[in-house]
Amino acid sequence: MPRKRPGAIRAARERRPPQWARELLPVDRLSRDTSAAIHLIEHGGHRYGIRPGRTAQLLAGYRTFLRQPGRRLLLVASECPACPGCQYDDLAVARDTLELLAGSLPTAARAELRRLLAALDAEFRRRTLPDPDPSHWLDWSGDPYPWWHRRLYVGG
Numbered sequence: 229m230p231r232k233r234p235g236a237i238r239a240a241r242e243r244r245p246p247q248w249a250r251e252l253l254p255v256d257r258l259s260r261d262t263s264a265a266i267h268l269i270e271h272g273g274h275r276y277g278i279r280p281g282r283t284a285q286l287l288a289g290y291r292t293f294l295r296q297p298g299r300r301l302l303l304v305a306s307e308c309p310a311c312p313g314c315q316y317d318d319l320a321v322a323r324d325t326l327e328l329l330a331g332s333l334p335t336a337a338r339a340e341l342r343r344l345l346a347a348l349d350a351e352f353r354r355r356t357l358p359d360p361d362p363s364h365w366l367d368w369s370g371d372p373y374p375w376w377h378r379r380l381y382v383g384g
């Protein structure tokens with residue numbers, strides 16, 4: 229059997245999501261098309277590790293974090309970071325998953341989610357403080373964490 233050409237694979241990925249995905253509730257303030265593309269990934273089994281409803285939940289959590297009163301906000305580490313649900317109590321971990329999701333979406337949906345994230349990120353950047361301790365900047369393998377991890381935590 230001939231292997232699929234890269235163009236064919238891309239075309240399949242860019243195909244319009246099926247009707248069932250388009251009928252589910254829109255995700256946050258995203259369009260129906262982008263929401264459908266997200267539902268498709270969330271229902272795609274464990275391939276991305278993002279279960280149905282997770283994206284809406286993470287975006288709502290991001291908005292809740294930014295709605296807190298006060299000029300400056302501190303990140304809060306999760307009390308059980310190994311737990312699939314509780315790990316997202318840490319906003320930086322939630323942001324990791326949103327990034328993973330954005331990278332998995334077809335072009336138009338990816339662009340729309342990235343625009344929405346850019347607005348939230350700007351506010352996050354404005355109201356949190358950079359973590360001055362370089363020992364917090366790298367993960368266990370020596371790779372730098374994304375910028376949203378390198379902000380000050382409560383007690384950090």
Ligand SMILES: [Zn+2]
Pocket residue numbers: 308311313314315
């Ligand atoms: Zn837990």
